[in-house]
Amino acid sequence: MARRADQSLAQVAARPSRRSLVDEAYRTLRERILNNELPPGHQMLEEEAALQLRMSRTPVREALIRLEKEGLVRFVPRRGVQIVPLSARDLREINEMLSCLEAAAAERLASRRLPPEELAQLDAAIAAMDAALAADDMDAWSEADYRFHCLLLELCDNRRLREVARMFLDQAHRFRRKSMSLREKPVYSTVNHAAVVEAIRRGDPQTAVEIHRSHKRRWTRELDDLISRMPDVEE
Amino acid sequence: MARRADQSLAQVAARPSRRSLVDEAYRTLRERILNNELPPGHQMLEEEAALQLRMSRTPVREALIRLEKEGLVRFVPRRGVQIVPLSARDLREINEMLSCLEAAAAERLASRRLPPEELAQLDAAIAAMDAALAADDMDAWSEADYRFHCLLLELCDNRRLREVARMFLDQAHRFRRKSMSLREKPVYSTVNHAAVVEAIRRGDPQTAVEIHRSHKRRWTRELDDLISRMPDVEE
DNA sequence: CCCGGAAACAACGTATACGTTATTGCCCAT
DNA sequence: ATGGGCAATAACGTATACGTTGTTTCCGGG
Incomplete structure (x- = not known):
């Protein structure tokens, strides 16, 4: 991933999103979970998610914590995060x-x-x-x-x-x-x-x-x- | 704060707490809020909290996000975090x-x-x-x-x-x-x-x-x- | 004395670095 | 062939660095 310069550019380039990256990650993931684009039971690593969302792990983690509190994902110790299955x-x-x-x-x-x-x-x-x-x-x-x-x-x-x-x-x-x-x-x-x-x-x-x-x-x-x-x- | 060495020592020294720092921060803060040791309306900076809890901002932030989702604290843009007042x-x-x-x-x-x-x-x-x-x-x-x-x-x-x-x-x-x-x-x-x-x-x-x-x-x-x-x- | 603006600062959001530790796979002895 | 242990590795937790931005402060003009 490109660095340093990106940090500043990101704020400017990604103009449409006036919001924070945490917020973007939260919305995007929630959206995908709600239409089963990320289906129940699906697992992903924090790193993967970060890569897909084009940001570092930090904001992704924070978004995931929120999603966990909402009951949409679960942290599974060494296997990343899991979209909670619906039993x-x-x-x-x-x-x-x-x-x-x-x-x-x-x-x-x-x-x-x-x-x-x-x-x-x-x-x-x-x-x-x-x-x-x-x-x-x-x-x-x-x-x-x-x-x-x-x-x-x-x-x-x-x-x-x-x-x-x-x-x-x-x-x-x-x-x-x-x-x-x-x-x-x-x-x-x-x-x-x-x-x-x-x-x-x-x-x-x-x-x-x-x-x-x-x-x-x-x-x-x-x-x-x-x-x-x-x-x-x-x- | 001392560095590098602490990171490893912390795991060993703080033996009684087998849990993560996030968890410790979460419990401690929740506890203090529940007995009004941190009274409604009280404000504190992430940095302060981190200092008091003797850890870096990262785990504190994560704990705070959880507490926010539980309705115990609120993030106030440039003033840190606020114990939610009870109106x-x-x-x-x-x-x-x-x-x-x-x-x-x-x-x-x-x-x-x-x-x-x-x-x-x-x-x-x-x-x-x-x-x-x-x-x-x-x-x-x-x-x-x-x-x-x-x-x-x-x-x-x-x-x-x-x-x-x-x-x-x-x-x-x-x-x-x-x-x-x-x-x-x-x-x-x-x-x-x-x-x-x-x-x-x-x-x-x-x-x-x-x-x-x-x-x-x-x-x-x-x-x-x-x-x-x-x-x-x-x- | 009061107001507006610029500089200094503070707090935060985010990226990145790094040690710890569970897991995986491999190798050897049985 | 199989079980047990060891080494490599992957993922995570945490610390730290840093740019951005809102706030405050300080100064000069009215």
């Missing part, structure tokens, strides 16, 4: 976390008066899901669903809730992309989201939680079924 | 997260059959709280309470739930130590915990959640009150 158990844990966090979010939203334009945002997100479903575009549906959930979390202004839940949404997202093909069309999910929003609109936390709860039961069963049909998910 | 808002957020996570834990525990010796552990933890309360030793009570909550989380074998909740328990712990003196004796809390364990013993998730929920309502009010009486907690 059946992991999936169930993630499902459980999301259930509980999103129920809390929904309840909270229903409890406080939500301004109309925020409700409109939720409606829009659902509309996007409907559209994708109608067009039979599962990738788009998946994205729209992700956005809906994020939105739900954004709106209930609890930063911690937002960040923790986002973390698990991410982990779930990796799995969803793989499992999409095996699932039936998620008609139920979409209807369900609409019902939750309806409860929020009416300011009815009780119902919001109730809907979410029954949705969880149904989805948990479906998840178990899905897991059993995914060949590369070890129990 | 009223933060405290409410933390309270909300813990409510939701612990309710989930309690529900889960009540759902699965808990072996008798695990129930015994819970009973023991409650007994410790009672004892501390009787002896009017609030520090001991605080510790016992912390242990009870940790135990509850340990037992419901969901690693993610455990780790995330532990994170918030830690944050709450910092506050509790300061607020303890302002509170009335937490008789209610102790009784409540016992009731939750009772529901778990009976395998009654419905009730477990219900108790937790009403406890939350009560405690949330008390928290608001407490916040208003804590001078150094800015809204």
Whole structure:
């Protein structure tokens, strides 16, 4: 690798990225993990990663520590870093976390008066899901669903809730992309989201939680079924 | 600082700590933050911290990144690292997260059959709280309470739930130590915990959640009150 | 006395150097 | 052929060097 001169040039040349290298490494790796470009179980050395990202090990390491805390990678003593594999158990844990966090979010939203334009945002997100479903575009549906959930979390202004839940949404997202093909069309999910929003609109936390709860039961069963049909998910 | 020779000596001399320096830095700092030895709002430079811990900036930085992800410190651009201050808002957020996570834990525990010796552990933890309360030793009570909550989380074998909740328990712990003196004796809390364990013993998730929920309502009010009486907690 | 700008400085981000140590593979004795 | 130990090596943890950049300070003009 070229040296010395690069250190200064890097700041100037890589103009588009105003951010730090740590940040770039973090974003890039996260991105690649989320679309399974770096698949679960994959291993790489810090050095390799650094080489690919065209930076030294230092910023890569710092990015990896963050990703580890988010549950996307694991350090394996002498074998580098591993994209965490999704075992059946992991999936169930993630499902459980999301259930509980999103129920809390929904309840909270229903409890406080939500301004109309925020409700409109939720409606829009659902509309996007409907559209994708109608067009039979599962990738788009998946994205729209992700956005809906994020939105739900954004709106209930609890930063911690937002960040923790986002973390698990991410982990779930990796799995969803793989499992999409095996699932039936998620008609139920979409209807369900609409019902939750309806409860929020009416300011009815009780119902919001109730809907979410029954949705969880149904989805948990479906998840178990899905897991059993995914060949590369070890129990 | 002495050099070169130290690098090798450090490994040998510091025998008691078999772990890495990163780990040592992490533990030490976390410890100090949790007992407010490093109080909320306190700032320090990476260099200072490194000097105090007798190591170079590298391991300290890595430890700090972890602590940041756990919500205990914040990086403030040119002023070093700050022990995150606990604003009223933060405290409410933390309270909300813990409510939701612990309710989930309690529900889960009540759902699965808990072996008798695990129930015994819970009973023991409650007994410790009672004892501390009787002896009017609030520090001991605080510790016992912390242990009870940790135990509850340990037992419901969901690693993610455990780790995330532990994170918030830690944050709450910092506050509790300061607020303890302002509170009335937490008789209610102790009784409540016992009731939750009772529901778990009976395998009654419905009730477990219900108790937790009403406890939350009560405690949330008390928290608001407490916040208003804590001078150094800015809204 | 007060303000704006430039020089000095401080802190950080990043690169690089290097010792330690687990792992791998090789060789020899059985 | 096989197990055990030794040497080479690879990966990592940590220290250190250094350029960049925000902040502070100090000075001269208003």
